Amino acid sequence: MIEKDFNLITDSWLKVIDQQTGREKKVSLIELFKNAQNYRQLAGDMRVQDLAIIRLLLAILTTVYSRFDADGKPYEWLEKGTEQFLSDATIIKFYPKNRIKQTVVKTWQSLYQKGHFTEIVTKYLEHYADKFAFFGEHPFYQVTKAEYDELVPANKAVAKGTGTVSVKQINRRISESNNTPALFAPKAGEGKNQIAVDELARWIITYQSFTGVTDKTKIKADEKFSVSPGWLYKLNPVFAQGKTLFETLMLNLVLFSQEPARQRPVWEYASAKEYVSERQKNLLPNNIAELYTSWSRILHIEWDDTGEPTIFSAGLPKIVSDNAMIEPMTVWKYDKKTAAYRPAVRGLQSLSKAMWRNFGNYVNANKAHDNREPGIVVWLRLLKEKRAIPHDKLLTLASVDLIDDGNATSQSPVAEVTDDMSINADVLFDENDADYWPAQIEAVIEKTQTVGSNFWQFARDVGEIRGFKDNSLKEFANRLSAKFYYGLNQPFKDWLAGLTNHDERGEKVLLWEKQLKQHAFAEAKKVMDTSSSRDVKGVLTDKGLRNIFTINNYFKYRVNSEMKKE
Known part of the structure; x- marks a missing residue:
C-alpha cells in the first residue's frame, strides 16, 4: 500500500x-x-x-x-x-x-x-x-x-x-x-x-x-x-x-x-x-x-x-513563445518575416554543435540591433555593472536540452544534450568599444569554422577518391568533421576561460590560431596515415590528377591562407 x-x-x-x-x-x-x-x-x-x-x-x-x-x-x-x-x-x-x-x-x-x-x-x-x-x-x-x-x-x-x-x-x-x-x-x-x-x-x-x-x-x-x-x-x-x-x-x-x-x-x-x-x-x-x-x-x-x-x-492550451522576453533561460532567433523573436530550438541536426560555436547567440558580439541576448545574460550584466559580483568572476554558462524526434505529431525525446563554456565577466561584458572582446572572440570563431569547412571539404575530397557517393559521401565527410570539432572543444573552452580584460587581444588571438592550425594539420595527417594504394593512385579529373597528396597540399594551402588574414 x-x-x-x-x-x-x-x-x-x-x-x-x-x-x-x-x-x-x-x-x-x-x-x-x-x-x-x-x-x-x-x-x-x-x-x-x-x-x-x-x-x-x-x-x-x-x-x-x-x-x-x-x-x-x-x-x-x-x-x-x-x-x-x-x-x-x-x-x-x-x-x-x-x-x-x-x-x-x-x-x-x-x-x-x-x-x-x-x-x-x-x-x-x-x-x-x-x-x-x-x-x-x-x-x-x-x-x-x-x-x-x-x-x-x-x-x-x-x-x-x-x-x-x-x-x-x-x-x-x-x-x-x-x-x-x-x-x-x-x-x-x-x-x-x-x-x-x-x-x-x-x-x-x-x-x-x-x-x-x-x-x-x-x-x-x-x-x-x-x-x-x-x-x-x-x-x-x-x-x-x-x-x-x-x-x-x-x-x-x-x-x-x-x-x-x-x-x-x-x-x-x-x-x-x-x-x-x-x-x-x-x-x-x-x-x-x-x-x-x-x-x-x-x-x-x-x-x-x-x-x-x-x-x-x-x-492544456499551448503558451505562445513569440516575443516571450519574460523567459530568461533561452537563446533567441529573429524572424524577419514576422519581426518576432522566437526560442532557437535545437534539432537532431545540431546535436554535435558545441555552445562556443554559437557564441554570438549568448552575447551580442557585433552589437547588431536584431540580436537579442538571453535574459540570464542581461541579468548577469546588470549584476556586474552594479558590482554585485566581482568584475573578474569566471562565469559558466551551461545548456541542458532534451531533443525531440522532429515528428510534429509525437515530439518524443531521443537525446539529452549538455554543454557549457566559462568566461571572465570582464571579458563577456567588456566595456572597451575600441577593442571589444566579444567581437574579437566571434571573429576567432568565424575563422575557426572556416578552417572547419575547409577540413570538411578535404574529407569530402578524400571520400570521392575512395569511391563514396551521395549520402555515403556526405556521411563520411560529416563523420570526420564531427571528430575535427570534438578535438577542438576542450582546447577552445580552455582558451576562452583563460582570457582576461588585461590581455593584449592580438597575442591571445594568435595563440589560438597556432593551436587551430596544429590541430587541423594533425587531423589531416590522421587521414593520411590511413590512406590506401587507391588514395595514392587517385583519380584523373579535368583539372589533372587528384590523390591524397594533392588534396592534402591544397587543404594546407587554404588553412595557411586563412591564417594570414587579419
Whole structure:
C-alpha cells in the first residue's frame, strides 16, 4: 500500500551532491534551502530533470525575494493586501522602476554576501505546506478526481478509464508508450511502471516541462486549441552554473525585468480550475514564477492497493513563445518575416554543435540591433555593472536540452544534450568599444569554422577518391568533421576561460590560431596515415590528377591562407 502522507517541504525527495563528502543524499525543500551552500549540485535522474527542478526552486526564491528583502522585510512599493505572505500584493502604480531595480539588486547582493538563503524562505514554504503535499485536497502539480472530471469532457472522466499516461512514459529515461517499447531502457518489463513517490514527484515536475504531444485527451474549451508541449521542451536552454547549488540558484535568481509584475507561482492560485481558466486565455504569463511552474497537462493520479499509480492526463492550451522576453533561460532567433523573436530550438541536426560555436547567440558580439541576448545574460550584466559580483568572476554558462524526434505529431525525446563554456565577466561584458572582446572572440570563431569547412571539404575530397557517393559521401565527410570539432572543444573552452580584460587581444588571438592550425594539420595527417594504394593512385579529373597528396597540399594551402588574414 502506498504511503498517503508525503510533503515535499518536509520529506526527502530532492537528490543533491554533498560538497564535503561528494556523496549523493536526499533532502526536503526546507533542508535544501537551509543548506544549499553545502551542496555541490542537484543529482537527479537526468540533467533535464535537474533543470526543471532548478526552475521550481527559482520560482520559490523569485516569489519570496520579490516581496521581501534579505532581512525579511516587505518592500515599500508593494500594496500589501490582506494575505500574510503578500500573494495578493500589487506593485504601486507609477513607482519608479529604477528604485525597484536598485533595491532588488541590493537584496541579491546581501544574500550573495551572506552565503545562504534566509529564514523567510522556510516561513513561506511552511505557510503553503498544504500546496506541497503530494496527496490530499491540493496534490502537488496534480488535480483531484473531482477537478479532473469537471475540466475534461464527460467521455474522458476518470471512471471511463481513458486518457491515461503510464509511468514509463513520464519517466524521461524511458519515454515508452504502450505501442512502442523502449529497447534500451534502464528498467525492464513490469519494473518500468513501478516507482517510489519521491521519484514520481521528480518526474512529474520534469514531465510538465518536457511533454510531447501524443496525448489524445484535452481539457474542455469553447474553441479548438493546439495541445501544449512542455515549455522547456521548446526552448534552447541556457543558465548560469555556480560552484555550489547556492551559487547556481543565486546567479539565476532574476529579480528585475523591464515590467515588474506580481509573482504568481501555480500553487498560489486558489484552485486548479482557476489556473486552467487563466491558461484558456492563451496569454503568456507576465511573471517568472508562473512561467517556471506552468503546466502542460492537468494530471490526476489514482493509486491501486499495490501502490502502482494510474495517471490521467489532459492537455492544456499551448503558451505562445513569440516575443516571450519574460523567459530568461533561452537563446533567441529573429524572424524577419514576422519581426518576432522566437526560442532557437535545437534539432537532431545540431546535436554535435558545441555552445562556443554559437557564441554570438549568448552575447551580442557585433552589437547588431536584431540580436537579442538571453535574459540570464542581461541579468548577469546588470549584476556586474552594479558590482554585485566581482568584475573578474569566471562565469559558466551551461545548456541542458532534451531533443525531440522532429515528428510534429509525437515530439518524443531521443537525446539529452549538455554543454557549457566559462568566461571572465570582464571579458563577456567588456566595456572597451575600441577593442571589444566579444567581437574579437566571434571573429576567432568565424575563422575557426572556416578552417572547419575547409577540413570538411578535404574529407569530402578524400571520400570521392575512395569511391563514396551521395549520402555515403556526405556521411563520411560529416563523420570526420564531427571528430575535427570534438578535438577542438576542450582546447577552445580552455582558451576562452583563460582570457582576461588585461590581455593584449592580438597575442591571445594568435595563440589560438597556432593551436587551430596544429590541430587541423594533425587531423589531416590522421587521414593520411590511413590512406590506401587507391588514395595514392587517385583519380584523373579535368583539372589533372587528384590523390591524397594533392588534396592534402591544397587543404594546407587554404588553412595557411586563412591564417594570414587579419
